[in-house]
Amino acid sequence: MINVLFAAQADRWEKYEHPLHTAFADLGLKVDLRTDHAPDTVDYIVYAPNSDVQDFTPFTRCKAVLNLWAGVENVVGNHTLTQPLARMVDPGMTRGMIEWVTGHALRHHLGMDRHIRDQNGQWHNYIPPLAQDRRVTILGLGELGTACAQAIAGLGFPVTGWSRSAKKIDGITCLHGADGLKTAMERADILVLLLPKTPATENTLNGETLKFLPTGAFIINPGRGPLIDDDALLAVLDTGHVAHATLDVFRIEPLPPEHPFWAHPRVTVTPHIASETRPVTSAQVIAENVRRGEAGEDFLYLVDRKAGY
Numbered sequence: 001m002i003n004v005l006f007a008a009q010a011d012r013w014e015k016y017e018h019p020l021h022t023a024f025a026d027l028g029l030k031v032d033l034r035t036d037h038a039p040d041t042v043d044y045i046v047y048a049p050n051s052d053v054q055d056f057t058p059f060t061r062c063k064a065v066l067n068l069w070a071g072v073e074n075v076v077g078n079h080t081l082t083q084p085l086a087r088m089v090d091p092g093m094t095r096g097m098i099e100w101v102t103g104h105a106l107r108h109h110l111g112m113d114r115h116i117r118d119q120n121g122q123w124h125n126y127i128p129p130l131a132q133d134r135r136v137t138i139l140g141l142g143e144l145g146t147a148c149a150q151a152i153a154g155l156g157f158p159v160t161g162w163s164r165s166a167k168k169i170d171g172i173t174c175l176h177g178a179d180g181l182k183t184a185m186e187r188a189d190i191l192v193l194l195l196p197k198t199p200a201t202e203n204t205l206n207g208e209t210l211k212f213l214p215t216g217a218f219i220i221n222p223g224r225g226p227l228i229d230d231d232a233l234l235a236v237l238d239t240g241h242v243a244h245a246t247l248d249v250f251r252i253e254p255l256p257p258e259h260p261f262w263a264h265p266r267v268t269v270t271p272h273i274a275s276e277t278r279p280v281t282s283a284q285v286i287a288e289n290v291r292r293g294e295a296g297e298d299f300l301y302l303v304d305r306k307a308g309y
């Protein structure tokens with residue numbers, strides 16, 4: 001019997017218990033899945049960083065911690081964690097992110113607000129450019145950034161992506177490094193942030209880099225709040241250099257009611273809903289990693305603890 005501890009907030013258990021049982025059974029794994037195993041009997045932890053488990057020391061025989069979230073910034077620096085840490089790469093979450101990013105990019109591209117908000121009896125026939133004439137840049141070309149880049153390129157937008165290491169992706173102009181960032185931002189009529197939060201990515205958008213954006217650019221941030229210096233963003237929104245920012249993630253969540261983003265006419269706030277981990281598809285990923293652990297194979301989606309993602 002393989003002992004798997006489900007360590008996440010209570011409401012998650014209801015959603016994940018059945019899909020996890022099904023996914024383990026589908027792979028022929030005999031698993032005792034619970035929320036309360038004795039720590040020294042646990043083989044794997046299915047983990048959300050906001051769970052009660054913050055000290056991994058008592059989990060002496062645990063073979064891996066399998067994160068339910070794509071972002072690992074709240075666990076990667078935990079010094080009690082000596083076991084391998086896998087982050088979540090979930091086909092369901094990827095689909096959700098493609099839909100959210102594409103939807104918000106098209107809102108800005110088509111100028112939908114003019115028609116949705118301005119029902120004022122005036123017949124202004126604004127014609128948006130075709131996608132081929134609107135450049136999109138995606139910062140972060142990992143699982144989510146690449147999937148969004150390909151979907152957006154599939155609609156006809158010229159897409160540039162930026163990552164830490166050099167990449168080659170069909171149909172996408174790939175850049176990296178500091179010079180690459182400047183060029184990527186200069187081409188960003190629409191800028192999408194899908195970077196992880198690490199010490200190196202904090203304030204990627206700051207007073208200096210925001211100036212690289214073309215006038216009238218749109219920013220869409222489903223990555224993490226600290227990727228942006230909030231005051232620097234507010235400054236370029238106030239001048240109109242940046243036309244609008246659609247923000248799903250913030251330095252403090254929930255975003256405090258007094259934060260200026262809420263009332264700013266050029267900001268759309270969404271409450272960290274760009275894409276959730278989906279129970280059925282993510283349970284299959286977790287089960288596959290448990291199968292690998294038991295077979296002595298490499299785990300999927302291991303976090304590089306030094307790089308922080």
Ligand SMILES: NC(=O)c1ccc[n+]([C@@H]2O[C@H](COP(=O)([O-])OP(=O)(O)OC[C@H]3O[C@@H](n4cnc5c(N)ncnc54)[C@H](OP(=O)(O)O)[C@@H]3O)[C@@H](O)[C@H]2O)c1
Nearest residue numbers: 070071140141142143144163164165196200222223274275
């Ligand atoms: N809002 C939501 O609902 C939601 C949902 C899921 C995820 N997210 C966020 O989305 C992020 C991305 O997820 P993912 O699965 O796509 O992550 P990922 O596969 O780990 O990809 C991260 C990308 O960022 C690049 N990167 C990292 N550090 C960099 C640096 N210093 N300079 C330039 N590029 C850098 C990586 O470059 P390399 O390719 O060279 O390694 C990689 O391309 C997550 O970390 C999380 O914060 C948000």
